[in-house]
Structures are given as structure tokens and as C-alpha cells.
Amino acid sequence: MRIIDLSCPVDAAAWEPDPVVHKVLTPAQGAAHMASEMKEHFGIDFDPAVLPGGELLSLDTFTLTSHTGTHVDAPAHYGSAAVTEYGEPRTIDELPLDWFLRPAVVLDLQDQPTGAAGVPVLEAEIARIGYVPRPMDIVVLHTGAWRYAGTQRYFTDFTGLTGDAVDYLLDLGVKVIGTDAFSLDAPFGDMIRRYQESGDRGVLWPAHFAGRRREYCQIERLHNLDALPAPHGFRLSCLPAKLAGSGAGWTRAVALIGD
Structure with missing residues (x-):
């Protein structure tokens, strides 16, 4: 088959009447974001420095x-x-x-x-x-x-x-x-x-x-x-x-x- x-x-670089906004958190920024979310929502302290290279996962946010x-x-x-x-x-x-x-x-x-x-x-x-x-x-x-x-x-x-x-x-x-x-x-x-x-x-x-x-x-x-x-x-x-x-x-x- x-x-x-x-x-x-879906491309933020393309022309749109309602523009697409694409924001990217790098893997390092994703690690810091995760640590902040764990603290805020679950009361858990976590140091992202213990992760390999201090990185977790990237995160893409689209507004469209x-x-x-x-x-x-x-x-x-x-x-x-x-x-x-x-x-x-x-x-x-x-x-x-x-x-x-x-x-x-x-x-x-x-x-x-x-x-x-x-x-x-x-x-x-x-x-x-x-x-x-x-x-x-x-x-x-x-x-x-x-x-x-x-x-x-x-x-x-x-x-x-x-x-x-x-x-x-x-x-x-x-x-x-x-x-x-x-x-x-x-x-x-x-x-x-x-x-x-x-x-x-x-x-x-x-x-x-x-x-x-x-x-x-x-x-x-x-x-x-x-x-x-x-x-x-x-x-x-x-x-x-x-x-x-x-x-x-x-x-x-x-x-x-x-x-």
C-alpha cells in the first residue's frame, strides 16, 4: 500500500491572515520548565542538573x-x-x-x-x-x-x-x-x-x-x-x-x- x-x-514562517506563533523550549529549557512545574503543582523539588547534560525534552507551543x-x-x-x-x-x-x-x-x-x-x-x-x-x-x-x-x-x-x-x-x-x-x-x-x-x-x-x-x-x-x-x-x-x-x-x- x-x-x-x-x-x-503548519508553518509559522508562512503567510497567514491569523499568523501562527511557534515557540520552542530547548531540551535544557524543558528540564528547567519541568522542575518548575513539579514544584508548583506537586510540591516536589528536583534539580535538572542531575539529568544527562542538564537536558530533558524539548517542548513546542503553537498558537493558531x-x-x-x-x-x-x-x-x-x-x-x-x-x-x-x-x-x-x-x-x-x-x-x-x-x-x-x-x-x-x-x-x-x-x-x-x-x-x-x-x-x-x-x-x-x-x-x-x-x-x-x-x-x-x-x-x-x-x-x-x-x-x-x-x-x-x-x-x-x-x-x-x-x-x-x-x-x-x-x-x-x-x-x-x-x-x-x-x-x-x-x-x-x-x-x-x-x-x-x-x-x-x-x-x-x-x-x-x-x-x-x-x-x-x-x-x-x-x-x-x-x-x-x-x-x-x-x-x-x-x-x-x-x-x-x-x-x-x-x-x-x-x-x-x-x-
């Missing part, structure tokens, strides 16, 4: 949102219980794990402009690859945006889905839709510009707001989709981190090729 990494790194890096959006992210049509929206720790280890299919949208692709675009791509997504398949959108990850362009130039396109996939029985872009919706600036020109509120976050009507999850910020050998015939593992009460959870998404 081959394993192909489809996750982008649950939507940084490759992550899964839960229904609770899309709106409150008062505005969903299926009851109280579940958080990431409440969702069934079997949603996130499934056969997957990749739809190539790299020829689409910045904005939101509709149902005809999905229908044409499904006809081209000769595979209709089955119930519980994970559908992945290859927009090409992943190549700009770590730059400001990643957040402004990509293709999302219209609300009708999301409904089209959900009608097929899909529960998880992934994208290599920052969002399953069009870029913020594109949506707001179209709203200001038309006055149509329906152009604002229609893919996310579809999750207020129908329960489903998104995988955002997938990576390295060019490495997949075919648009289907593989499984995708995208088990989310078990963050209690969270609207999203990070995932190390990988494609599993073969037995």
Missing part, C-alpha cells in the same frame, strides 16, 4: 486557529442550532469517524476562474472521469490553489462551489467535500464584490451556509493533489483531531493507494 501525504504544513493548516470543518462551524434545519449542529468530536476513512474521487477544477463553480461544471467533470460519486464517498476538488499555500495569493485566487453545487454532491450521498483551496466558498473579496454589485445575499458563503440546511463536513486546505495517480480508486483518511466542542479539527490527510 502506498501512502500519499495530502496535508499542508483550528482552521489553520489542513483541517475538517464540522457542522457547528456553519451556524448555530437556531438556524439549522436538522437539529443541533455537531462539533468535530461528535462526528462519526467512518465519515473520514472512505473511497475518494478527485474532480479537476483547475481550469475554473476565481469565483464559484456550479452544477454544470461538476457534471461535466464527473462525465469526463467516468465515475459518479457514491454515497459516503469523499469528493475532493483539485483547484490548483494548493500551489500558492504560504503566500497571500492562496487566500485570494481560487475556485469554490455554489450552494447548488454543494447540494448536488449531497444529493449523491456525499458527507465530506474537500478542497485544496483556503475555503469551499469563493474568496472573501470575490463574494463581497458580487454582493455589492447585485445585492444578492445568496452569493455570500453559500457552500458553508448549505451546512445549515444539511449536515456535512468540509476538508479545507488539502495539498499535493498532483501526486495522486488517478481521480478515483483510492481511499482518503482525514480523521480530525478530537477537539472537544470545536467547530473544526486539524487532520493529517493521506491517500491510501492499493491494499
Whole structure:
């Protein structure tokens, strides 16, 4: 079995609207930190100088949102219980794990402009690859945006889905839709510009707001989709981190090729 990494790194050096902060305690600093914690919480005195080289273990502290890096959006992210049509929206720790280890299919949208692709675009791509997504398949959108990850362009130039396109996939029985872009919706600036020109509120976050009507999850910020050998015939593992009460959870998404 081959394993192909489809996750982008969480990198404090990369450009993010909400910057990642990465602090590192060296092994020597970790030893001093442990001694301080033992004294404060358990009343135990310990001299870290007795450790080999005066070192224990390093310690990394990251400050970031649950939507940084490759992550899964839960229904609770899309709106409150008062505005969903299926009851109280579940958080990431409440969702069934079997949603996130499934056969997957990749739809190539790299020829689409910045904005939101509709149902005809999905229908044409499904006809081209000769595979209709089955119930519980994970559908992945290859927009090409992943190549700009770590730059400001990643957040402004990509293709999302219209609300009708999301409904089209959900009608097929899909529960998880992934994208290599920052969002399953069009870029913020594109949506707001179209709203200001038309006055149509329906152009604002229609893919996310579809999750207020129908329960489903998104995988955002997938990576390295060019490495997949075919648009289907593989499984995708995208088990989310078990963050209690969270609207999203990070995932190390990988494609599993073969037995």
C-alpha cells in the first residue's frame, strides 16, 4: 500500500491572515520548565542538573486557529442550532469517524476562474472521469490553489462551489467535500464584490451556509493533489483531531493507494 501525504504544513514562517506563533523550549529549557512545574503543582523539588547534560525534552507551543493548516470543518462551524434545519449542529468530536476513512474521487477544477463553480461544471467533470460519486464517498476538488499555500495569493485566487453545487454532491450521498483551496466558498473579496454589485445575499458563503440546511463536513486546505495517480480508486483518511466542542479539527490527510 502506498501512502500519499495530502496535508499542508503548519508553518509559522508562512503567510497567514491569523499568523501562527511557534515557540520552542530547548531540551535544557524543558528540564528547567519541568522542575518548575513539579514544584508548583506537586510540591516536589528536583534539580535538572542531575539529568544527562542538564537536558530533558524539548517542548513546542503553537498558537493558531483550528482552521489553520489542513483541517475538517464540522457542522457547528456553519451556524448555530437556531438556524439549522436538522437539529443541533455537531462539533468535530461528535462526528462519526467512518465519515473520514472512505473511497475518494478527485474532480479537476483547475481550469475554473476565481469565483464559484456550479452544477454544470461538476457534471461535466464527473462525465469526463467516468465515475459518479457514491454515497459516503469523499469528493475532493483539485483547484490548483494548493500551489500558492504560504503566500497571500492562496487566500485570494481560487475556485469554490455554489450552494447548488454543494447540494448536488449531497444529493449523491456525499458527507465530506474537500478542497485544496483556503475555503469551499469563493474568496472573501470575490463574494463581497458580487454582493455589492447585485445585492444578492445568496452569493455570500453559500457552500458553508448549505451546512445549515444539511449536515456535512468540509476538508479545507488539502495539498499535493498532483501526486495522486488517478481521480478515483483510492481511499482518503482525514480523521480530525478530537477537539472537544470545536467547530473544526486539524487532520493529517493521506491517500491510501492499493491494499
